[in-house]
Amino acid sequence: MAVIAVLLSHLGLRRASGGGLGVDIFFVISGFVITRLLLAEWARRGDISRRNFYARRFLRLMPALFTMIVAFEVLSFIFPDAVYHANRKAGIVALFYVMDFARSNFNYAGGIFGHTWSLSVEEQFYLVWPLILMVCLRRGGPRLLLKVTAVLCVLPTIERSLLLLAGASSTEIYNRPDTRADQLLLGCLFATALWVWKENEQILQRLAKVSSYSVWIGVAAFAALFPTLQENLLTGSGEDVLYSVGFLGIAVAALLIIACAVLCPDHPLSRFLAWRPLAWFGFRLSYGLYLWHFPVILVITNLHLRRGGMPLEVGLSLVGALLSFAIIERPFNQRKRHFAAVQTDRQDGTATPE
Numbered sequence: 001m002a003v004i005a006v007l008l009s010h011l012g013l014r015r016a017s018g019g020g021l022g023v024d025i026f027f028v029i030s031g032f033v034i035t036r037l038l039l040a041e042w043a044r045r046g047d048i049s050r051r052n053f054y055a056r057r058f059l060r061l062m063p064a065l066f067t068m069i070v071a072f073e074v075l076s077f078i079f080p081d082a083v084y085h086a087n088r089k090a091g092i093v094a095l096f097y098v099m100d101f102a103r104s105n106f107n108y109a110g111g112i113f114g115h116t117w118s119l120s121v122e123e124q125f126y127l128v129w130p131l132i133l134m135v136c137l138r139r140g141g142p143r144l145l146l147k148v149t150a151v152l153c154v155l156p157t158i159e160r161s162l163l164l165l166a167g168a169s170s171t172e173i174y175n176r177p178d179t180r181a182d183q184l185l186l187g188c189l190f191a192t193a194l195w196v197w198k199e200n201e202q203i204l205q206r207l208a209k210v211s212s213y214s215v216w217i218g219v220a221a222f223a224a225l226f227p228t229l230q231e232n233l234l235t236g237s238g239e240d241v242l243y244s245v246g247f248l249g250i251a252v253a254a255l256l257i258i259a260c261a262v263l264c265p266d267h268p269l270s271r272f273l274a275w276r277p278l279a280w281f282g283f284r285l286s287y288g289l290y291l292w293h294f295p296v297i298l299v300i301t302n303l304h305l306r307r308g309g310m311p312l313e314v315g316l317s318l319v320g321a322l323l324s325f326a327i328i329e330r331p332f333n334q335r336k337r338h339f340a341a342v343q344t345d346r347q348d349g350t351a352t353p354e
Contacts (some may be wrong), residue, residue, distance in 0.1 A: 001020035001022075001273075002021075002029070002048055002280070003022060003026075003293075005018070005019040005020075005022035005226065006020065006022035006023060006293075007019070007289065007314070008020050008294050009022075010294055011297060011313060011314075015226075015227040016226065016227065017226075017227065017229050018222075018225045018227065018228065018229030019209055019226070019317075021142075021222060021225060021226060021250060022232045023118050024254060025254045026118065027121070027122070027180065027183035027184045027187070027251070028184070028186055028258060029187060029254075029258060030122055030187060030193045030256040031125075031170040031185060031186065031187025031189075031191070032187035033187070034129075034186070034192040035187065036135070036194075036195075038053070038130060039133075039191060041150050042133075042277035043195075048130060048133070050130050050131070051339075052339040052340070053126075053341040054129060056334075056336045056339050056340070057123070057126065059332045059335050059336050059339070060066075060329075060333060060335065061287075062121070063328050063329070064288060064291055064324050064328050064334045065094070065095065065119070065291060066095065068291045068292060068295070068323065069095055069322070070073050070093040070330075072091070072112060072295050072299070073088060073091050074290050075299070076088065079302075081302065083112065090108075090110045090111040090112070093113070093215070094110065094113040094116040094119075094120075094353055097115065097116075097119060097238075098120055098281065099114065099119075100118075100121050100175045100176065100177055101173065102115040103117050104172045104173075104174075105172070107169075109300075112294065112295035112299065113294075114294070115290070115294040116291075117281065118177050120177070121175075121177045121180050121184075122184070124177045125177060125181060127183050129188065132148070132152075133145060136148050142168035142195055143194045143196060145192050146189070146192045146193060146342060149185060149192055150190045152181070152182075152185050152191055153182050153185045153189055155181075155182070156179050156180070156181055156185075156247075157244065157245055157247070157248045158333070159179055160173050160247070161180065161244040164243060164244055170239060170243055173243045174243070178248075182247060182248050182249040182251060183248070186248070186251045186252065187251075187255070190259065194262070195325070196299065200207055208263040208264050211256070211260040211263045211267075214260075215256050215259070215264075215279060215346065217256055217270055218253040218254065218255070218260075219254070221250070221253040222251075222253060222254075222257075225250075236337075254346060256270070259327060261273050282285055284325045284329075285321045285322065286322075287322035288320065288321030288322070288323075288325050288329065289317055289320075289321040291321075291324065292317050293313075293317040293321075296313055296316045296317045297313050300312060300313050315322065315333075
């Protein structure tokens with residue numbers, strides 16, 4: 001659902017100005033899922049292999065990204081006016097996960113690869129987060145990790161407010177990894193909280209009950225912002241609200257939905273999100289669609305083929321995502337098993353893959 005929101009926004013639909021909210025949802029989900037995996041490895045092994053962690057992320061993300069960049073670099077020789085040779089520099093920036101720095105520090109849009117700024121934010125965050133997690137667990141255990149994460153969640157909001165007062169541009173605040181970290185950290189916080197309270201059925205039941213009702217607050221927030229974000233929060237004083245406390249507020253709304261999906265599997269919304277076709281699409285195509293849709297839209301626009309309208313852009317984006325998954329992502333994902341966390345059976349010494 002999140003990647004579809006981003007796609008609709010980049011297509012320029014008037015009532016989808018809030019499609020960028022999909023990136024905010026991405027960040028919260030990512031923090032939650034990755035932290036849950038790291039904590040599960042810690043619970044099994046009493047340690048976390050950062051080497052294996054980064055190897056898995058490399059195999060999951062880099063081959064598809066590299067393929068997409070190469071494909072459009074080749075296309076730039078065939079249609080130089082549509083793809084622009086300047087995008088060759090952007091391809092290198094995207095490949096090394098520094099597009100966020102280029103956009104925030106040098107006002108560099110990034111051309112057809114500008115959307116990879118969000119991938120850069122995530123990868124830079126995960127250079128630091130596993131180390132913070134391990135230090136906290138070794139020094140004070142899960143509860144220290146919970147407290148430290150809660151404090152860290154608040155710091156980017158304070159930082160954004162100070163940057164606004166200092167006259168920083170919205171582009172800088174929007175693209176910097178430190179100013180967007182609270183959304184990732186909120187997902188990390190939820191995963192840590194569930195791990196700390198995993199044996200406390202009373203707390204979990206209370207959380208589930210609250211989540212079953214509060215989820216509609218999150219749904220209402222996104223339903224209201226999706227068609228009107230550009231008009232309400234990206235103009236006038238609304239912009240100050242978004243770039244100070246707004247990002248954290250959006251992340252909280254996303255977390256309300258995620259919490260319901262995790263804690264209340266029988267909830268109507270949870271069942272919808274777990275609907276097999278939707279889950280299939282999310283697991284297999286969401287990453288590829290995010291990679292391919294933006295350059296496809298810009299190239300078609302530059303070739304003056306938008307008379308074909310949305311079907312052409314959506315269709316080519318889906319083809320790119322399907323081919324990416326079938327030819328690139330799935331084979332490399334299978335190689336991840338060689339870097340999975342393992343649990344040694346004390347009786348026979350065999351290892352069980354993650």
